[in-house]
Amino acid sequence: MRPVFALLLVGLLCACQLNNANVNSESEDDIDNDFAEFDDDFVESSYDTATAENADSSKGSGGAGVSKEKLDAPKRTVNDDDDDDGLVENDDEFEHFQDEEEFEGYDAGDTMEPPIDQKTEPKLKIPNIPLHFRTHWDSYWMEMLMVAGLLAYFANFFAGKAKNARLAQLWFSTHKALLDENFALVGDDGKVENENPGLIKESESLYTLWCSGRTCCEGMLVELKMIKRQDLVSLVAGLMRPQLDQAHIKIELSRGLMDSFVFAVGSKKTITKVFKEYTDLTKFCSLVAKPEERYNVPSGFGVLSEIPEATSAILESRVITALNKYQSYIDYLHISDQFSGPVQQEEGTTLKQPETKAVLYAGFNLPKHAEMETIKPLLLLIFYLMERLKTYRMSKEAKTKADKNRLRVEEEFLKSTHAARAEAAAQRREDKRKQEKERVLAEEDPEKQRRWELKEQKRQAKKNAPKMKRLAVKSL
Numbered sequence: 001m002r003p004v005f006a007l008l009l010v011g012l013l014c015a016c017q018l019n020n021a022n023v024n025s026e027s028e029d030d031i032d033n034d035f036a037e038f039d040d041d042f043v044e045s046s047y048d049t050a051t052a053e054n055a056d057s058s059k060g061s062g063g064a065g066v067s068k069e070k071l072d073a074p075k076r077t078v079n080d081d082d083d084d085d086g087l088v089e090n091d092d093e094f095e096h097f098q099d100e101e102e103f104e105g106y107d108a109g110d111t112m113e114p115p116i117d118q119k120t121e122p123k124l125k126i127p128n129i130p131l132h133f134r135t136h137w138d139s140y141w142m143e144m145l146m147v148a149g150l151l152a153y154f155a156n157f158f159a160g161k162a163k164n165a166r167l168a169q170l171w172f173s174t175h176k177a178l179l180d181e182n183f184a185l186v187g188d189d190g191k192v193e194n195e196n197p198g199l200i201k202e203s204e205s206l207y208t209l210w211c212s213g214r215t216c217c218e219g220m221l222v223e224l225k226m227i228k229r230q231d232l233v234s235l236v237a238g239l240m241r242p243q244l245d246q247a248h249i250k251i252e253l254s255r256g257l258m259d260s261f262v263f264a265v266g267s268k269k270t271i272t273k274v275f276k277e278y279t280d281l282t283k284f285c286s287l288v289a290k291p292e293e294r295y296n297v298p299s300g301f302g303v304l305s306e307i308p309e310a311t312s313a314i315l316e317s318r319v320i321t322a323l324n325k326y327q328s329y330i331d332y333l334h335i336s337d338q339f340s341g342p343v344q345q346e347e348g349t350t351l352k353q354p355e356t357k358a359v360l361y362a363g364f365n366l367p368k369h370a371e372m373e374t375i376k377p378l379l380l381l382i383f384y385l386m387e388r389l390k391t392y393r394m395s396k397e398a399k400t401k402a403d404k405n406r407l408r409v410e411e412e413f414l415k416s417t418h419a420a421r422a423e424a425a426a427q428r429r430e431d432k433r434k435q436e437k438e439r440v441l442a443e444e445d446p447e448k449q450r451r452w453e454l455k456e457q458k459r460q461a462k463k464n465a466p467k468m469k470r471l472a473v474k475s476l
Helices: 002-061 067-084 137-182 232-240 268-277 279-284 291-295 308-314 317-325 372-391 396-416 418-443 446-464
Strands: 200-203 206-212 217-225 246-253 262-267 301-305 330-339 357-365
Touching (some): 137 206, 137 232, 262 268, 268 330, 279 330, 301 308, 317 372, 396 418
Antiparallel strands (some): 200 206, 206 217, 246 357
């Protein structure tokens, strides 16, 4: 029985193996059959293409050698497809742009350029240029105006510059002899050796002359302020507001030469202007009402006076005669022992009174027709006033009034600067305490530091304590 069972078991195993082999073969056949459909279609299309090409070639060659190529075409096509499975296509990706059927309504023949005949001349089209692009002088009228303006400006610059220099030199040559008689040095240029004696050109319209070496004064500065003839814009502005060439004489008198008073006389327009500009005239003087009746000055002149007695002494007969005779040439005369310059805008910032000095200022208009001999006596008037100030002495009452005026001005200045001075004094005390503290800490002595701290505590306590007034009560 045992051999029989063994044989049956072996038979069953063989049957199972055969069954598995049949199943695997069937699955492989199914897979092959799945792709066989695509292979058949591809072979048929390749065969048709090859057949069409052979047909075209046979038509061109007369039909010779067709039978053998037709039989071999399908096999060769199938083999070629098998080989192409491992190759990369090298077709141009922009090939579809060359296909005429890719675009609708596209005619390839339109893009072709027509043949050019070398014998015929090309036709040139000349466009019509607008009028403003043509080279006419009318198109450059703006540029021509600018060039003409520049030429006029530079021509006026050189002409005005030369005229101002000629007028200044004419004034100096006219008064040089008189200046040499009264001064030891005329035309100092500020150097050890006076290399260029004469006028100094500060600008195209300003010339200066410094003279020294005379009694009654430290020196005399002459400023010739000409019209800005070199500036075309200033000349045009001068048509609306006429200006004149002027000579300004500034003399610094010797200390203690004159008595204490402030005085000014001149045209009303100039007197009103200098009354607002200069500190000494603003603080010490007052405008005299009806100066023609009181001091016999010409009409149109104004007088600023501090001490009437001194004003009457200065405006004596000789001076009044000169004022009447040269009224059109005299602009102003200013005499002061408290001259400190223009009015300061912020007086609270200065803690000290400005320094003062005794001066004699004068302003003269130069003649229009360059007749400098006409105004030569005005320089003599300046020298006469210097000698007059040297000899004149006020009365006791006038001196007392002048001293009160100066004391009043000083008190006003101290009141106006009281807050600033108090703040400065407090700052100085604080700086002094800081220095003392740094000195005590630098010694590294604990006992001194302790005493200094106690002293500071007492000071702070006294400062913060309420203030009390003592009242004296009389016994009954």
